[in-house]
Amino acid sequence: MVKQLLLTFAFSLFLISALNAQEIEYKNNAYEVKGSSILLNGYDVTESITLDDQRAIFEAYAVKAEEFRIEKRRIRIQNKAIAKAYRKELRAEEKAERTSNNQKRFVIF
Numbered sequence: 798m799v800k801q802l803l804l805t806f807a808f809s810l811f812l813i814s815a816l817n818a819q820e821i822e823y824k825n826n827a828y829e830v831k832g833s834s835i836l837l838n839g840y841d842v843t844e845s846i847t848l849d850d851q852r853a854i855f856e857a858y859a860v861k862a863e864e865f866r867i868e869k870r871r872i873r874i875q876n877k878a879i880a881k882a883y884r885k886e887l888r889a890e891e892k893a894e895r896t897s898n899n900q901k902r903f904v905i906f
Contacts, residue, residue: 819831819858819861821854821857821858821861822857823850823853823854823857824850828842828854830854830855830858835851835854835855
């Protein structure tokens with residue numbers, strides 16, 4: 798159970814780092830969106846590309862960001878479910894241990 802929690806946590810960190818790149822593939826070029834500027838190979842090309850291309854790149858970025866938010870939410874919900882199941886399992890083990898200890902007390906030899 799702990800192994801699943803650690804794997805899920807590692808996967809969520811990977812996804813968070815993936816969004817930092819903010820790269821959008823458009824017309825066989827990898828553009829990077831930072832705030833309101835569009836970068837190509839580290840250079841600001843926001844003013845040199847057409848408005849239609851700018852809109853298309855920003856729309857693609859918005860779609861990618863929304864997908865990332867949905868995936869992040871799904872992972873967070875999954876982490877909570879795993880943690881809840883783990884806590885429930887621990888409580889059940891503790892309860893079983895307590896009942897076995899109580900039964901041992903009243904055994905008469």
